[in-house]
Amino acid sequence: MSYPHPGTAHCQALFAKGVKMKVMAINGSPRKNGNTATLLDRALEGAASKGAATERVDLYDLDFKGCASCFACKRIGGKSYGKCARRDGLKPVLDKISAADTLIFGSPIYFGGISGEMHSFLERLVFPYLAYDEKHTMSFPKKIRTGWIYTMNVPAKWLRLAGYKQLFKQYQSLMARAFGASETLVVTDTWQFDDYSKYVSSMFDPEKKARRRREVFPRDCEKAFAMGARVATPPAGRS
Ligand SMILES: Cc1cc2nc3c(=O)[nH]c(=O)nc-3n(C[C@H](O)[C@H](O)[C@H](O)COP(=O)(O)O)c2cc1C
Numbered sequence: 001m002s003y004p005h006p007g008t009a010h011c012q013a014l015f016a017k018g019v020k021m022k023v024m025a026i027n028g029s030p031r032k033n034g035n036t037a038t039l040l041d042r043a044l045e046g047a048a049s050k051g052a053a054t055e056r057v058d059l060y061d062l063d064f065k066g067c068a069s070c071f072a073c074k075r076i077g078g079k080s081y082g083k084c085a086r087r088d089g090l091k092p093v094l095d096k097i098s099a100a101d102t103l104i105f106g107s108p109i110y111f112g113g114i115s116g117e118m119h120s121f122l123e124r125l126v127f128p129y130l131a132y133d134e135k136h137t138m139s140f141p142k143k144i145r146t147g148w149i150y151t152m153n154v155p156a157k158w159l160r161l162a163g164y165k166q167l168f169k170q171y172q173s174l175m176a177r178a179f180g181a182s183e184t185l186v187v188t189d190t191w192q193f194d195d196y197s198k199y200v201s202s203m204f205d206p207e208k209k210a211r212r213r214r215e216v217f218p219r220d221c222e223k224a225f226a227m228g229a230r231v232a233t234p235p236a237g238r239s
Pocket residue numbers: 029030031034035036037107108109110111112113151152153154190191192
C-alpha cells in the first residue's frame with residue numbers, strides 16, 4: 001500500500017544540498033528487543049545505508065499521557081496554537097519530530113488496534129497539527145515521508161476478516177494527510193515467547209512458530225531494511 005504525495009520537495013532539497021536526512025523510528029511496543037523493535041532497527045539500518053542520521057524512540061520509556069483535550073493547540077492567537085501544550089516526557093520527542101525528515105512508526109497489534117502508548121502518542125502528535133477549518137488543514141511545517149510497521153500474532157489470511165486491512169489503511173491515510181507519502185509493512189504470525197512450553201499457549205504450534213521465525217522473519221527484516229532505505233530517499237523520477 002502506498003499513498004503518493006506531491007510533498008517530496010523537502011526531501012529532494014536536502015539531498016541536493018548533501019544534508020543528512022534525520023530519520024526517527026517510534027517504537028510502540030513495550031519490548032525493546034521484540035518483533036516491532038527489531039524491524040524498526042532494520043528499517044533504521046536501511047535509512048543509515050542511504051546516509052541518514054537515525055534515532056529510535058521507545059515510547060514505553062517515556063512518562064507521558066494522551067491528549068488532555070485542553071484545546072490550547074486550537075486557541076486563536078494562543079502561544080501554543082498548532083502545538084501540544086502539555087509539558088511531560090513526550091515534549092522533547094515532539095520537538096525533535098518537528099525537525100525530522102522521515103518518521104517510521106512501529107506498533108504491535110493489541111486487541112485489534114495499535115498499542116495504547118502508540119495511540120496516546122498519535123493523539124499528541126497529530127491533533128495539534130489538525131486545524132478545525134473547513135479544509136481540515138494540516139499545519140506540519142513541511143512534507144515528509146512516513147512508514148508504518150505492524151506486528152501481530154494472526155496469520156496473513158486473517159487480516160481482512162479481522163478488519164486489520166482497514167485499520168492499516170486508515171493510519172496510512174492519516175499519515176499521508178498529516179505529513180506526506182506513507183507506506184506500510186505488515187508482519188504476521190510473529191514469535192511471541194522465547195520458550196512456548198513455559199506458557200499456556202496451546203492455540204499455537206511451537207514448531208510452526210519456530211519455523212516461521214527462522215524462515216520468514218528474516219525476509220520481513222529485509223523488507224523493513226528496504227522500507228527504511230526507501231523512505232530516506234526521494235522517490236525515483238521526482239528529482
Ligand atoms: C495485550 C496484547 C494484545 C494482543 N492482541 C493481539 C491481537 O488482537 N491480534 C494479534 O494478531 N495479536 C495480538 N497480540 C500479539 C502481538 O501483537 C504480537 O505478539 C506482536 O508481534 C508483539 O510485538 P512485540 O514483539 O514487538 O512486542 C497481542 C499481544 C498482547 C501482549
